[in-house]
Amino acid sequence: MASDADRDVLGQKELDDGWRLACALTVGQDVTIEVPRETDVFAPKGFGTAARPDAGRVPVVAQAAGRAGPRAGLAIDIGTTTLAAALVDLDTGEEIAAQSCLNPQAEFGADVMSRIHAAGAGDMARGRTLAAVRRGLAALVGRVLRDAGLSGPDVAAAAVVGNPAMLHLWYGEDPSSLGVAPYLGRWTAALHLAAQQVELPVAPAAPVYVFPGVRSHVGADAVAAAVAVGLDRGSAPALLIDLGTNSELVLGDGARVFAASTAAGPAFECGGISCGMRAADGAIDALHLEPDGHWSVHVIGGGLPRGVCGSGLLDAVAELVRVGVIEPSGSMRGAEQARGTVPDPLIARLRSANGRRRTTIVEAGFEGREISLLAADVRQLQLAIGAVRAGVEVLCAEAGLTVEALQTVFVAGTFGQYVRKSSLLRLGLLPPVRPERVRTVGNAAGAGAVLALLDQRVRDRAERLAAVATYVELAGRIDYQDALARSLRFPVNRGQIRL
Numbered sequence: 001m002a003s004d005a006d007r008d009v010l011g012q013k014e015l016d017d018g019w020r021l022a023c024a025l026t027v028g029q030d031v032t033i034e035v036p037r038e039t040d041v042f043a044p045k046g047f048g049t050a051a052r053p054d055a056g057r058v059p060v061v062a063q064a065a066g067r068a069g070p071r072a073g074l075a076i077d078i079g080t081t082t083l084a085a086a087l088v089d090l091d092t093g094e095e096i097a098a099q100s101c102l103n104p105q106a107e108f109g110a111d112v113m114s115r116i117h118a119a120g121a122g123d124m125a126r127g128r129t130l131a132a133v134r135r136g137l138a139a140l141v142g143r144v145l146r147d148a149g150l151s152g153p154d155v156a157a158a159a160v161v162g163n164p165a166m167l168h169l170w171y172g173e174d175p176s177s178l179g180v181a182p183y184l185g186r187w188t189a190a191l192h193l194a195a196q197q198v199e200l201p202v203a204p205a206a207p208v209y210v211f212p213g214v215r216s217h218v219g220a221d222a223v224a225a226a227v228a229v230g231l232d233r234g235s236a237p238a239l240l241i242d243l244g245t246n247s248e249l250v251l252g253d254g255a256r257v258f259a260a261s262t263a264a265g266p267a268f269e270c271g272g273i274s275c276g277m278r279a280a281d282g283a284i285d286a287l288h289l290e291p292d293g294h295w296s297v298h299v300i301g302g303g304l305p306r307g308v309c310g311s312g313l314l315d316a317v318a319e320l321v322r323v324g325v326i327e328p329s330g331s332m333r334g335a336e337q338a339r340g341t342v343p344d345p346l347i348a349r350l351r352s353a354n355g356r357r358r359t360t361i362v363e364a365g366f367e368g369r370e371i372s373l374l375a376a377d378v379r380q381l382q383l384a385i386g387a388v389r390a391g392v393e394v395l396c397a398e399a400g401l402t403v404e405a406l407q408t409v410f411v412a413g414t415f416g417q418y419v420r421k422s423s424l425l426r427l428g429l430l431p432p433v434r435p436e437r438v439r440t441v442g443n444a445a446g447a448g449a450v451l452a453l454l455d456q457r458v459r460d461r462a463e464r465l466a467a468v469a470t471y472v473e474l475a476g477r478i479d480y481q482d483a484l485a486r487s488l489r490f491p492v493n494r495g496q497i498r499l
Contacts, residue, residue, distance in 0.1 A: 047075055047086045047098055047446035058456040060090075060157055060209075071156045072096060072148070073453035074141065074202060077221070077446040078162030078170055079103060080112055080245050081269055082414075083136050084443070085144050088450050090156060095450070097148040104136040105129055105169065110266050112165045112217070112246050113179055119169055120176035126169075133170045134199045141201050155202035158195065159452040160210045161445045163246055164188075164219035167210065170198065181475065183216040190463055209452055209459060212466035216473065217261035222248035223466050224448025227458060229410045229441055232257065232465045236407040237399075239392065239431070242445065243268050243413040247388050250469070251395050257469040258399050262391040267384040268310045268413075273377045275308045275361070282306035282366060285418055289319040293343030295361055305365040308373075311419035316361060316373055317381055318423035321490050325350065325359060328490045330382045332357045332375040382488055385429045390483035391474055392431055398472050403431035412444040428491045 002020065060073075071091060077084040086098035108118035108129055119129040145151060160167070164185045168175035173186045190212040196204035211220035225242050226232060235254040242248045247264040250257065270276025277283050281301030287308075288296045297312075299305045308316065320326040323342050325333055334357055335350040349360040351372075362371040396403050409430055421438045424430045430438060441447075451458040474480045 047077070047084070047095065047443055047450050057454060060453060060456050060459075072150055072154050073450075074144075074155050074158040074200070075446060075449035075453060076137065076141075076158060076160045076162075077443065077449060078133065078137070078160065078166045079221075080115070080163065080166060081106070081110075081266075083133070083140050084446060085137070085140050086446065086450065087144055087148050087150065087155070088453055090453060093450075093454050096150075097144050099140055099144050099147065101136060101140050103166075104132040105166075107132065110245070110271055111263075112163065113263075115169060116165055116175045116179040120174065120179065126172075126174060129169050130172050133166070137170070138199060138201050145201075152202040155195075155206055157206055157453060158200060158202065158208045159449040160208060161220045161224040161449045163221050163248075164213050164217055167213075167220060171210075178217065182473070183475070185213065185216070185219075188213045188215060188466065190459070190466075211448070211452065212463050214259045214466050214469045215471040217246055218248050218250070218259040218469075218471060221445035222250055222259060222261075223462050224446075224452070225410075225412045225441075225444035226250045226252075226257075226448075226465060227462045228444045228448035228451060229412070229439075231410070232461055234408070237401055237405050238408040238410065239395075239406050240410040240412060240444070241388065241392070241430070243388070243411065245269065245271075247391070249388075249391050249395050251399055251401075253399055253401065256399065257465060258395050258472055259469045260391050260395050260472040260474050262387045262474055264384040264387045265380070267313075267380045270308065270310050270313055272380055273308070273313060274374045275371045275377070276313065277307035277309060279309040279311070279414070279418070283309040284312040284361070284371070285309050286420070287312055287315040287319060287361065289323060289346070291343070293346035293349075297362065303366075305362055305371055306369070307365075307371060308361070311423075313373075313377070313381060314419045314423045314427065314429075316359075317378055318420075318426040320359060320373070320378075321426060326378055326490070328492050330378055330488065330490065332359065332378060381427075382490075385427055386484050386487040389428055389431075389487035390480055393483040393487070394474060394477065394480045395472055396431075397479065398470070404433065406431055406433055407437060409433055409438045410444070411438060411440045412442065414443055426491065428487065428489075432491075 073088045073090045075086045082100050083103050084100035087096040089096055105115055109115050119126045165175045165178050178185050191210035193208040195202045195206040195208055211224045213219035226240050231238055231240055231252045234252055237253045240250040245266050246261055248261045250259045266272055283300045284297045284305045285300050286298040334352050335347050339347055351358055357375040358372040360372045365371045421435045
């Protein structure tokens with residue numbers, strides 16, 4: 001029999017066909033769980049704007065004598081959710097081919113801590129997590145090479161970024177120390193490896209450069225992103241926010257660098273969201289609430305929507321906050337509460353059943369399925385936003401700055417590349433700065449890996465930044481807990497935002 005949770009999430013056709021939510025079932029015997037195909041694919045993760053080498057660059061790999069054809073470099077981003085790889089022409093700096101895929105380690109848990117605990121269960125468990133990520137990367141690199149019409153020996157060098165836990169698991173180190181205070185990894189310095197040591201399907205002796213980290217969960221990805229946006233070269237206060245399951249923050253004031261990380265959870269990628277899906281064909285990635293109360297939506301790939309991805313989720317909540325359906329506390333108002341203050345067509349979309357409130361966004365999407373935003377979904381996003389916003393506040397205080405003093409806020413991460421600035425500001429995810437000070441930079445960590453393939457000076461800058469950065473541990477700090485409590489409320493008035 002279908003549960004209330006099944007009816008909230010699944011369409012009538014899916015219910016009639018016998019579909020039920022695996023996460024809501026208590027299993028008493030052997031069962032087969034089938035994952036719908038659309039959850040396995042998503043939009044490719046890019047590598048930022050490919051940097052062309054400047055005239056004074058210091059080459060990383062010398063030209064092999066008598067070598068004909070393109071010399072390729074391989075940039076790799078090992079993320080908790082996705083793996084991404086790009087081939088770059090080392091002479092021109094142009095991207096040749098790029099692909100991404102789900103990190104196969106997802107079977108061991110969706111978040112960093114789940115993976116750490118899974119790998120910490122013993123040598124056999126660590127071997128399984130190691131094999132999963134290496135197998136996934138080998139397959140991904142093989143596909144990129146085929147797309148480019150190249151083979152493994154054409155790859156002259158590789159550069160790798162990723163968060164500390166993922167790099168530990170890929171390298172084969174026990175990540176358990178990252179799961180308990182003081183959250184220290186086995187290393188933070190840059191690594192210089194050979195491809196055969198990590199089973200990359202390229203020339204065995206090809207050099208592999210792994211970016212350094214700062215400390216704890218501020219790792220190679222954060223350092224690479226900071227260098228890619230020039231945070232180490234700026235003269236005015238600037239902040240980098242790399243949004244993800246584990247969101248990293250790097251602040252520079254022209255003389256000093258501060259860094260922290262905060263566990264935002266999977267909501268930015270729509271993990272745990274009732275209508276959520278990855279940024280694949282069929283995902284609503286942008287929404288706007290029209291004056292008459294109807295939704296305008298954009299669907300990736302066109303056609304009927306299947307669900308909402310991260311950028312669409314932020315748009316939806318921001319619009320509902322703007323019109324007063326969602327209160328600053330995060331509560332979703334019912335139809336009776338909202339009557340007289342919001343348009344009638346929107347009132348008709350506010351529903352409640354068994355004490356669960358929801359707002360219908362699309363009444364009949366793919367296979368007739370209704371796409372709705374639950375009050376519980378808003379709470380999940382609220383927690384993610386609060387964690388990031390509180391981290392920013394504490395980091396600025398540590399540097400002796402007010403958040404208003406920030407001259408530039410870089411928003412990194414694939415998710416941050418597509419969401420509207422106005423939504424980020426309206427929900428309080430970003431500091432209250434003017435929209436023109438906000439720059440979305442996509443996968444800046446991947447862009448940093450590309451730059452490191454082209455110029456030795458980029459590697460030098462990364463290692464200097466990692467060495468001088470002041471790490472700020474947020475866990476257990478009273479001021480962080482106080483800031484988190486304040487940051488859970490959506491701003492009442494962000495008048496500087498022009499919608």
